[in-house]
Amino acid sequence: MTTTTPAYILNLSCPDRTGIVHAVSGFLLERGGNIEEAAQYNDHDTGLFFMRVRFACSDHSEAALREQLATFGAGFGMNLQLHAAAEPMKTVILVSKEGHCLNDLLFRWKSGLLAIDVRAIISNHRDFYQLAASYNVPFHHIPVTAATKAQGEARQLEIIEAEGAELVVLARYMQILSNDLCKSLAGRAINIHHSFLPSFKGAKPYYQAHDRGVKLIGATAHYVTADLDEGPIIEQDVARADHTDTVEDLTARGRDTESQVLARAVKWHSEHRVLLNGHRTVVFR
Structure with a gap:
């Protein structure tokens, strides 16, 4: 033996x-x-x-x-x-109504391609409870409004801590986290932004990109900080665009880029390959 x-x-x-x-x-x-x-x-x-x-x-x-x-x-x-090295990283995923990144992460996890252990999925919508159930992952629906934001985030953090999560992934979770929650998750929360930061921060970046007639669209995976879309960047990638593309074309093409960029960032973080260097990162691939 x-x-x-x-x-x-x-x-x-x-x-x-x-x-x-x-x-x-x-x-x-x-x-x-x-x-x-x-x-x-x-x-x-x-x-x-x-x-x-x-x-x-x-x-x-x-x-x-x-x-x-x-x-x-x-x-x-x-x-x-x-x-x-043998311990998979306990992970909680947050998502809203765009499920491509969530679906990609779950598939890679179950295929043994990511060294993570998805403990829970949290969403402000009910859209993906069946997807979560198909992977036997607990699904928590926590609606978020301006009036309930504080209570909702308190419940989110309660779940994250109860699961012992070392990684929290915002897989197109379309809510701005409060400063307090950002501080609680410092260094262990990764967001995927559907733009090549620092360009087109905030909401609807594909609309901004289309309006500017860009020839490249991109995606950026970064650590979450209190400064919106300003956290240390882990990974980025781009896809070609041209004058014939509509906003819908850019959005559809961008989904693949977002999924791949986020998956690489999650992989490197879960393998402890990312070290913080001030507002930058060192990534030992």
């Missing part, structure tokens, strides 16, 4: 200096760790160093590694996180 050596993912950032890679490698070697994948980046603009390491280690428990890493990292001023 064979046993699998536990694998972990270590993410870290700190002020850049010589010897960091050597020190991290030495730390893992001393504890019987075998590095399976490693990537690094030093940002000359900010003077920060970023690193992602996947390693296998059976000589020490996860708790022991965390404790020892905290002591080790303090000497470098490191911000570090350790994750068990």
Whole structure:
């Protein structure tokens, strides 16, 4: 009978200096760790160093590694996180009345293409309760109006925390989150915006794009912040457009781009490949 050596993912950032890679490698070697994948980046603009390491280690428990890493990292001023590689990321998805991104994420999840565990779907409409049921995912209908926004968001956050969600995906959830909810979800909420940010922020970007006669339409997956459509960008892509396209043409073509961009962002986040760098991101693909 064979046993699998536990694998972990270590993410870290700190002020850049010589010897960091050597020190991290030495730390893992001393504890019987075998590095399976490693990537690094030093940002000359900010003077920060970023690193992602996947390693296998059976000589020490996860708790022991965390404790020892905290002591080790303090000497470098490191911000570090350790994750068990085999654990899928608990995820809650928010959606309104456009279901293409939701449908795509659910299919990829059940096909084993995303390292997530969809724990719940929350919507301000009832349209996709049957889709949720077909994947055996709890569906929560929480109507949102100006008068009930605070109560609705409190219920949303209650569900998110009860499910232990490490990731919240706004899969075309067409509501602006309050500043308080954005702060509660900081660093773990991804939105898909149906435009190539920073162009055409806010509502109806395809109408804005059509009005400007653009030759490219795009989609942007970014972390949610209190500043509308201003969060750190994880992934973007574009599709061609021309003068014959109607708003409906752009919208239909954009749906595919939105789904693909969001899926890549969710994949990289769930594999702990995205590190925050101020208002930007470092993505170790």
